[in-house]
Amino acid sequence: GAVVSQHPSRVICKSGTSxxxxxxxxxxxxxxxxxxxxxxxxxxxxxATSNEGSKAxxxxxxxxxxxxxxxxxxxxxxxxxTSAHPEDSSFYICSARDQGTGRQFFGxxxxxxxx
Amino acid sequence: xxxxxxxxxxxxxxxxxxxxxxxxSSTTLSNIQWYKQRPGGHPVFLIxxxxxxxxxxxxxxxxQFGEAxxxxxLHITATQTTDVGTYFCADLYNNNDMRFGxxxxxxxxP
Numbered sequence: 001g002a003v004v005s006q007h008p009s010r011v012i013c014k015s016g017t018s019x020x021x022x023x024x025x026x027x028x029x030x031x032x033x034x035x036x037x038x039x040x041x042x043x044x045x046x047x048a049t050s051n052e053g054s055k056a057x058x059x060x061x062x063x064x065x066x067x068x069x070x071x072x073x074x075x076x077x078x079x080x081x082t083s084a085h086p087e088d089s090s091f092y093i094c095s096a097r098d099q100g101t102g103r104q105f106f107g108x109x110x111x112x113x114x115x
Numbered sequence: 116x117x118x119x120x121x122x123x124x125x126x127x128x129x130x131x132x133x134x135x136x137x138x139x140s141s142t143t144l145s146n147i148q149w150y151k152q153r154p155g156g157h158p159v160f161l162i163x164x165x166x167x168x169x170x171x172x173x174x175x176x177x178x179q180f181g182e183a184x185x186x187x188x189l190h191i192t193a194t195q196t197t198d199v200g201t202y203f204c205a206d207l208y209n210n211n212d213m214r215f216g217x218x219x220x221x222x223x224x225p
Contacts, residue, residue, distance in 0.1 A: 034157065038213055043148060043160030044205075093213060104152065104201070106215035 003027055004096045006107035013084055014115055021079045021110045023094035030096035033077040034104075035069060038091040047092075050077040074099070084114040119144070119206050121216030129224050134191040136219035138204035146207040147180055147187040152218070153200045161189075163207070196223050 003026040013019050023033055033050040048069050049057040056069035068080040077096075081088055093109040120139045128134050138147065146165050150158035162171055164180035164187060171178045175198075177190045191198055201218040208214065 043163075044150070044158060044213065046157050091213060093215075095215075103218070103220070105217065106203075106205075109213055 004094065004105045004107040006094055006110050008110060009108060010111045010113075012113045012115065015085055016083055018080055018082045019084055019112060021081075021092055021094075021112075023077045023079070023096065023107050025075045025096040025098075025105070028096075028098045028100065029074040030077075031074060031099050032097040033071060034095045034097075035067075035077075035079050036093045036095070038093065038109075044093065047079075081112065084112070086114045088112065089114045119204060119214050119216040121204055121219055123219055124217065125220050125222075127222045127224065128194050130196060131193050134194050134198070134221055135188055136202050136204075136221075137186060137188045138206075138216050139186045140206065141185070143184045144180075144187065144206045144208075145184075148205045148207055148213075149178060149187075149189050150203040150205065151200050152203065156200075158203055191221075194221070194223050196225055199223050 005024045005026055007022045011019055031052045035047045036044045037047050038044050046059050047062045050069045050071040052071045052074050058064045066082055071077040089112055091109050091111055094107045095104050097104045122137050148163045149161040151161055152158045162178050167184050168182045169180040175192045179188045189202055201220045203218045204216045206214045
């Protein structure tokens with residue numbers, strides 16, 4: 001089946017630094033990728049929709065200057081958490097929509113801890 | 116690594132028929148969350164199951180968590196066209212990490 005990878009799987013950083021998370025569709029092309037955040041013991045929440053070759057669409061309340069999204073190719077989207085703070089510590093998960101079938105597949109997620 | 120297997124991949128039913136999607140794991144699942152994604156939409160949280168053998172109902176939807184916590188199911192009674200979408204299960208492990216199944220796409224013929 002289709003595979004979506006995320007890198008890194010876990011990252012610990014100091015407050016004030018920036019962290020980049022990569023989301024790749026390994027065996028299909030994804031014109032659309034999605035970035036989610038999961039707060040402790042809560043359900044998944046959509047942060048933004050990433051479209052290949054264009055600007056991302058952010059959900060209300062998500063700061064676009066803090067969470068930079070780049071979708072440079074049909075298989076790669078990146079989320080950069082800029083000037084990270086401890087409250088940004090969370091589980092970030094991406095998903096990719098298969099251009100051919102329309103199915104959506106989730107990545108394994110990235111655990112971010114900001115000290 | 117541990118995977119959450121979800122079946123079937125697709126299900127097409129006549130309106131009024133029942134529908135069930137299953138999630139299985141070779142290892143013990145922690146907490147199971149179920150999501151529904153309408154065509155063109157995004158996953159929407161439906162429910163969370165925590166206890167072994169737990170059964171929860173939401174109108175025509177019945178959610179079960181297996182006794183051994185290695186499987187879970189979502190059953191819809193008498194499907195309606197509004198039930199169309201993809202249903203995902205997700206294992207919430209290590210307190211906050213999540214692992215999704217591949218989803219079951221349900222189509223309903225009026």
